[in-house]
Amino acid sequence: MEQDQLIILRNTSRVDLSDLFSGRSRSIQSVRASEGINLRLDVESLDKQDLFEVRRDPEVVSIAPPMPIALVKPVASQQTEASPTGVTWGVSVTRASESPFTGKGVTVAVLDSGIDAEHEAFRGIQLVQRDFTGEGNGDNYGHGTHCAxxxxxQPINGLRYSIAPGVQRALIGKVLNGVGGGTTAGIYQALLWAINENAHVISLSLGLDFPGYVNKLVAEKEYPMDLATSKALEAYRANIRLFESLAELTRARGAVFQQGTVVIAAAGNESKRDIKPDYELAVTPPAAADGIISVGALRTDGEPHNALTVADFSNTGVNIAAPGVDIYSAAVGGGYIDMSGTSMATPHVAGVAALWAEKILSETRTVSSTELSARLIGQATKSRIATGVDPLDVGAGLVQAPLS
Structure with a gap:
């Protein structure tokens, strides 16, 4: 009997974590004292009978076939020089440069193409690296280095280009290889790793490669195109459900251990407003999954940056927006480069989340994902957004750092 490879998310805890949100379980304190909180991810080859048995297992939360993932590729950037004002425009409009918080004491995770750990931008930072591609650590593409x-x-020559330069510990999960590809199995494993490493904030600038999966089914399974497309849609939905299950269980786990984690993801760059204003696509997974904060990209026509518009490429239906055009940051191999994309907007939001996490920790010594998400979304502003911009393109508005 033919076997298919499947990703299986299991909750091996002795308590249903989702009960924490419905009031059916014992108190969080009693759960913490007596129950282990264990989420497990397995990749198994199963035939139809095996799958039938696995679906009956009460520990199984979600099942999905591995799908290819790809980085949200940057689009061409026009700017060639850094801001002369001492801060880049992204740092300025998010008001990170005015905030008393820098991300100190907050653990962040960047799950991307890896990092150039020797770059001067990351001097003095504890980089905890793990490879999920089989390529080894390092960044053979440059995308992850720029996002990080x-x-x-760290500031260079008096220029601040990062949102949270006070971060002292960063988790770098390499889930994209040298050509910008990977699988959902790798990203799920990396998410669990980052959660278990107590990340407060996880930044994702990648998406499911639906066309790539259709082509894979045609080439490897010899499916007709219509059948391959339908099968890919099934896999697409299953992977969204797995992302959502993982997000829900992560919130529950955070409630037990009083250690919240927020996941922030790029909305995607597939829209074509430059061709026609209504050539828009909705947010793509994983950003489309419930429990994950989706990020759109904004552009500016220059100082004083008071009439920001949505980038032509930015997908619609987002939760929040951030600078994503002509973003100056670290380049793999040394030096700095401008890039544009929702990939570039996402670490702005992740950085501001780190500032809010530091503020909350200073007030309560613990941070929940619910409170952190609420602060992040609730404090966004539309005051700098140009008149006439579609609310669906910016969500709550421009992300804002805490000022006190």
């Missing part, structure tokens, strides 16, 4: 620089890179 925006999140926590």
């Amino acid at each position: 620089g925006t999140l926590f890179g």
